[in-house]
Amino acid sequence: ELALKVVREHEARREPEIVEFQAQEVLRAYGLPTPxxxxxxxxxxxxxxxxxxxxxxxxxxxxxxxxxxxxxxxxxxxxxxxxxxxxxxxxxxxxxxxxxxxxxxxxxxxxxxAPPGVKEVIIGFKRDEQFGPMLMFGLGGIYVEIMKDISFKLAPLSRQNAFEIVREIKSYMLLKGLRGEKPVNFAALEEIILIMSQMALDLPQVWEAEFNPVLINHERAMVADVRMTLH
Ligand code: ADP
Ligand code: MG
Structure with missing residues (x-):
């Protein structure tokens, strides 16, 4: 409800986007982990x-x-x-x-x-006229821009889908950890993906949304930036 209220206020002001400092309430309303x-x-x-x-x-x-x-x-x-x-x-x-x-x-x-050594990932969705909201997952930084290493699934995602989407990128082993590094907290990551999927269903006015980056290590994950585009 609170999330919908924030979105409606932006619509009323004809703002095309909801940026990080305005979206903090929405993140908290969904119980997302934030810095x-x-x-x-x-x-x-x-x-x-x-x-x-x-x-x-x-x-x-x-x-x-x-x-x-x-x-x-x-x-x-x-x-x-x-x-x-x-x-x-x-x-x-x-x-x-x-x-x-x-x-x-x-x-x-x-x-x-965030503490040193966290990894950056991107979680987003974009609506397709025909198929509805398409969830997106990828590694942040150069990986998403240069390697185009992204995986997609249609919302709503099941737990199994969330498990799969993080394992379908080519650089999955970077998240699992190299040379004795501990794996990132996959459960926390999958939870954020499921919440993003729920947001896509709850907030039809949001055409596109992106958590970029989500910062994650072996202990915790946090949504360190968010942008929502209204239509
Ligand atoms: P932009 O609007 O430019 O996307 P961000 O909020 O994503 O701004 O910040 C840019 C970069 O700064 C991030 O991609 C990340 O590398 C780093 N950063 C942002 N917030 C934090 C944070 N709380 N802790 C550590 N690094 C951060
Ligand atoms: Mg950003």
Whole structure:
């Protein structure tokens, strides 16, 4: 219900997309694992949030009009102290205003930083006029762009389908772990895929959605970015 409310509010405002800082509520409503995240409207608020979350933190530009945050230098990871948070908050917001003068800038998200060694995967769906929502799974970063190593299944997915979709990519062995590395938490990953499948059924107004990346290691998974496109 809460998720539907958020989607309807965006529709009413004729916003074409729901970006990360606006989708936090939706993620929580679905019980998805997310990094601790606080919206800071000033550099002072950002420092207070970082202390609460614990260093190191990530800062991300928070604007309904900026969906590819890195394109405007809007993501800074591994900030270790108040000084770094203060300067990066100012730099990120100033650069965004310069590069996107028409964008409304709410501030920055202050986010828990994933531990070193996590792997990045992408979970998404896209509606097909004929067949309905098509779930997509792939490794993040260069793997999805260059290798096009992605697997697909039509929603709704069964548990068995979720099990299969993560094992059908060519780079599955990277998730299983190389050279004595522990395998990622596959159960947590499959759970997120099943929730994404459920979202596709619950939210017909969302034409396309992407968790990019989901950060995962042998212990836990977290949805570290999300974008939903309305139609
Ligand atoms: P964009 O809008 O550019 O896609 P993201 O939120 O996906 O922005 O962040 C860009 C990249 O920064 C991610 O692909 C990931 O590599 C890294 N990143 C984002 N959030 C975190 C986090 N909480 N912990 C560690 N790395 C992160
Ligand atoms: Mg992203």
């Amino acid at each position: 601790k995240t606080v919206l800071a409207r000033s550099s002072e608020e950002a420092v207070a949030a970082a202390v609460e979350i614990g260093y190191p933190v990530v800062l991300k530009i928070a604007s309904p009009n900026i969906s590819h945050k890195s394109d405007v230098g809007g993501v800074k990871v591994n900030l270790r102290d108040a000084g770094e948070v203060l300067t990066n908050f100012r730099e990120i917001t100033a650069r965004a205003m310069r590069m996107r003068p028409d964008a409304y800038i709410a501030g920055c998200l202050v986010q828990e930083m």
